[in-house]
Amino acid sequence: MLRFLAHRLTLAIPTLVLASMIIFALQQLLPGDVATALTGEERDPEVIAFIRQKYHLDQPLPVRYAYWAAGVLQGDLGVSVRLQKPVAELVLEKLPVTLELACLAMLVALAIGVPMGILSAVKRGTWMDAAANGIALWGLSIPNFWLGILLILLFSVHLGWLPASGYVPPGESLVDNLRAMAMPAFVLGNAIAAVMMRHTRAAMLGVLGSDYVRTARAKGVSPLRLVLRHALPNAAIPIITLGALEFGQLLSGAVLTEQVFSVPGFGKLMVDAVFNRDFATVQGVVICTAATYIALNLAADVLSAVVNPKLRRA
Amino acid sequence: MSTGTPVTGAAGIAAPARIREPGSLAAFWRRLCARPGAVIGLAIVVAVVGMAALADVIAPYDPTATDWGAVRAAPSLAHPFGGDEVGRDVLSRIIYGARASLGAGLVSVGLAVALGLPIGLVAGYAGGWVDGAIMRLTDALLAIPFLILAIALAAFLGPSLTNAMLAIGLSATSIFVRLTRAQVRAVAAEEFVEAARAVGNPPWRIALVHILPNIVPAILVQATLTIAAAIIAEASLSFLGLGQQPPEPSWGAMLNVAKNFMEQAPWMAIWPGVSIFLAVLAFNLLGDGLRDALDPRQRT
Numbered sequence: 001m002l003r004f005l006a007h008r009l010t011l012a013i014p015t016l017v018l019a020s021m022i023i024f025a026l027q028q029l030l031p032g033d034v035a036t037a038l039t040g041e042e043r044d045p046e047v048i049a050f051i052r053q054k055y056h057l058d059q060p061l062p063v064r065y066a067y068w069a070a071g072v073l074q075g076d077l078g079v080s081v082r083l084q085k086p087v088a089e090l091v092l093e094k095l096p097v098t099l100e101l102a103c104l105a106m107l108v109a110l111a112i113g114v115p116m117g118i119l120s121a122v123k124r125g126t127w128m129d130a131a132a133n134g135i136a137l138w139g140l141s142i143p144n145f146w147l148g149i150l151l152i153l154l155f156s157v158h159l160g161w162l163p164a165s166g167y168v169p170p171g172e173s174l175v176d177n178l179r180a181m182a183m184p185a186f187v188l189g190n191a192i193a194a195v196m197m198r199h200t201r202a203a204m205l206g207v208l209g210s211d212y213v214r215t216a217r218a219k220g221v222s223p224l225r226l227v228l229r230h231a232l233p234n235a236a237i238p239i240i241t242l243g244a245l246e247f248g249q250l251l252s253g254a255v256l257t258e259q260v261f262s263v264p265g266f267g268k269l270m271v272d273a274v275f276n277r278d279f280a281t282v283q284g285v286v287i288c289t290a291a292t293y294i295a296l297n298l299a300a301d302v303l304s305a306v307v308n309p310k311l312r313r314a
Numbered sequence: 315m316s317t318g319t320p321v322t323g324a325a326g327i328a329a330p331a332r333i334r335e336p337g338s339l340a341a342f343w344r345r346l347c348a349r350p351g352a353v354i355g356l357a358i359v360v361a362v363v364g365m366a367a368l369a370d371v372i373a374p375y376d377p378t379a380t381d382w383g384a385v386r387a388a389p390s391l392a393h394p395f396g397g398d399e400v401g402r403d404v405l406s407r408i409i410y411g412a413r414a415s416l417g418a419g420l421v422s423v424g425l426a427v428a429l430g431l432p433i434g435l436v437a438g439y440a441g442g443w444v445d446g447a448i449m450r451l452t453d454a455l456l457a458i459p460f461l462i463l464a465i466a467l468a469a470f471l472g473p474s475l476t477n478a479m480l481a482i483g484l485s486a487t488s489i490f491v492r493l494t495r496a497q498v499r500a501v502a503a504e505e506f507v508e509a510a511r512a513v514g515n516p517p518w519r520i521a522l523v524h525i526l527p528n529i530v531p532a533i534l535v536q537a538t539l540t541i542a543a544a545i546i547a548e549a550s551l552s553f554l555g556l557g558q559q560p561p562e563p564s565w566g567a568m569l570n571v572a573k574n575f576m577e578q579a580p581w582m583a584i585w586p587g588v589s590i591f592l593a594v595l596a597f598n599l600l601g602d603g604l605r606d607a608l609d610p611r612q613r614t
Contacts, residue, residue: 014450015450015457016457017454018450018454019454019457019458021454022455022458023458023466026466026467027470029471030470137595137598137599137602138595140594141591141594141595141598142591142594143546143549143553143590143591143594145549145550145553146569146583146586146587146590146591149569149572149583149587150583150587152576153576153580248459251459251462252459252460252461252462253461255462255465255554256550256554259553259554270462270465271465271554274465274468274554274556275555282470283466286458286463289458289459289462293457293459297457
């Protein structure tokens with residue numbers, strides 16, 4: 001297991017280094033002088049000179065990258081020119097909000113996707129299978145920002161049941177927090193539920209066709225017990241792996257959902273930074289997302305290897 | 315042509331498909347038409363393409379012309395989809411908006427295929443350190459979620475439809491590199507490729523003449539599904555203000571404005587959303603249908 005972990009780490013580290021190089025290289029796309037662009041609306045020559053010195057802009061590109069990467073490794077993601085705060089501090093401030101949203105969305109995705117996938121596989125070829133596939137296709141095709149707008153129209157504007165936007169910290173009021181997060185979590189979880197459903201269906205179909213399930217059926221095991229005790233535990237391995245990987249996608253989807261519902265998280269920080277030409281913050285958010293995604297990939301690999309020892313030899 | 319072991323690529327497609335066998339094109343078309351979902355998808359795609367191509371003829375108004383009498387006007391005979399916040403005809407903007415969405419889908423995926431296919435071909439056929447280097451770079455690109463990378467690229471390049479297309483295309487390239495590489499490695503192990511090598515064909519000829527035609531079906535399916543993702547990505551970028559700039563119409567940008575007028579003019583939000591949904595659904599249905607028709611063993 002240790003060798004497996006070491007092998008996976010040796011793959012993850014160069015991936016993270018290359019991803020950081022790509023993210024750093026984004027700066028080079030800025031039109032004109034990088035120092036002027038990084039200062040945003042600020043045109044004070046002193047500020048421009050400070051930025052030029054801070055980011056070592058008079059040095060060649062590889063040297064600048066080395067300085068930047070060394071800073072990132074020490075937790076220095078730069079300073080937000082708009083908010084005059086360290087980007088790392090901003091990220092740590094906003095991350096819990098997005099993580100809460102992502103966890104709630106994952107719960108929604110599991111609660112909808114897994115039962116629907118099981119039902120679809122067990123009732124293969126029936127109208128229930130067709131309906132579940134139709135719902136999955138709907139989930140994959142509907143833009144989540146539009147679904148958010150429709151839900152606001154229904155539940156906030158017409159029925160007045162849920163707040164249209166905003167965020168209440170759980171420490172302040174858990175009920176109000178959940179009321180504010182209900183629609184964003186559903187919107188974000190909806191697309192992942194469709195992916196979960198398709199994978200659960202495929203995994204269950206594979207397991208339901210295997211010999212040991214046929215034997216259990218022949219021995220007279222009840223259909224419910226057959227699915228829950230015999231088939232589902234084995235089908236769960238790819239679902240767990242997928243869950244970890246989709247968690248990374250949730251961070252990406254959160255950008256739009258947070259924008260629609262004005263949730264002050266990671267995604268909203270990025271969009272606000274984009275519009276204020278706060279490029280250090282944009283880079284900081286992207287590098288944190290990439291690092292999270294790579295860590296989740298690694299966690300998924302390790303989790304799969306823990307559950308399935310055969311993978312450790314792969 | 316010999317048959318090979320199916321190897322699942324990024325699109326979940328078995329390689330190699332047998333589109334080049336005599337009469338197989340007609341069989342493929344029959345299989346495609348036998349799937350109602352694929353037929354519906356194809357019909358909607360044709361309708362959207364027609365709408366975009368004939369926008370100048372079928373749109374009742376100029377999409378940027380304002381009419382103060384139609385400001386947030388409810389749907390009527392004169393304006394079947396209503397008017398927007400400055401009195402522009404929503405139906406005309408939906409029709410012209412198809413150009414931005416479809417254009418973004420086709421151009422960005424075209425760019426992703428144009429870059430990803432040759433790189434994947436080189437990685438898959440050359441192997442060794444070239445393959446290793448390309449794969450590590452692809453892994454690094456895939457580590458940055460698609461939309462986050464597209465937003466970051468659009469932010470650094472500046473907001474415009476062209477830059478949004480470029481951002482989406484570059485973000486999607488790694489998908490095609492991976493898929494092409496997986497498909498090439500599967501086809502390269504086939505006996506007919508070995509035979510071509512044995513009779514002295516140079517590597518470039520084996521790659522282009524013997525391998526490439528066999529991986530086209532898998533690329534085609536993935537491209538169709540990626541067009542759906544690209545349409546959503548363009549709408550997302552335009553919704554955030556990083557894509558098509560006003561006053562030019564785009565479904566995503568229309569939704570961005572509409573969210574401010576949901577109480578007064580809900581139709582402003584309904585029709586652009588329905589349009590994005592139908593276009594994306596159509597490409598997803600067509601992609602699923604193509605996959606099943608090209609390789610029935612992989613039927614979902």
